[in-house]
Amino acid sequence: MTYHVGISDDRFIRGNIPMTKAEIRILVLARAKINPGDTVIDIGAGTGSLSVEAALQSGSGEVYAIEREPEGIELIKQNAARFAAVVRPIAGAAPEALQGLPQADVILIGGSGGKLEAILTEAWQLLKPGGRLVVTAVTVETLQRALAFLDSCPEFSVETICAQVTRLRKVASSHMMQALNPIYIIAAEANVKSAGSV
Secondary structure (H helix, E strand, C coil): CCCCCCCCHHHCCCCCCCCCCHHHHHHHHHHHCCCCCCEEEEECCCCCHHHHHHHHHHCCCEEEEEECCHHHHHHHHHHHHHCCCCCEEEECCCCHHHCCCCCEEEEEECCCCCCHHHHHHHHHHHEEEEEEEEEEECCHHHHHHHHHHHHCCCCEEEEEEEECCEEEEEECCEEEEEECCCEEEEEEEECCCCCCCC
């Protein structure tokens, strides 16, 4: 199967779990800079759309998808099977679900359950030197909390964007623009000498 980044949304099994849309996945993956053989942890994986694309990019690497909703875990398994992607689903909530995981090259945070600072603290410890951390946020409060934490860590260089995607859809014989929710993407790259150190 040929893989192209930004798999169409309609190719994933959705259920009632939120899914990161294709355009946002493209931006997140561009900042994650996943290399073949990388270890990736996807926190708040939802349907597993990002986990699947991360696995297809990392190839022989390992991808761990953490999700607290049982329906989400089942969707991750189904979507991974659909794309022949090797993804290891982990049922549970971060930061507790991060215990025992290996050091990672890339950590994606899409859901925090109100524990963002604790998750970022654990993620920082798990990140390899030179690793990448990408946080997606839908509220300005989550954006502020993520930036406050990362700005307090000189070990990270941080880049933040707000992405607003609008899709054209057909309505009867006309066309109209339909806006998706704006998403903040906070990308942090760890200093090679300092990542994971206390």
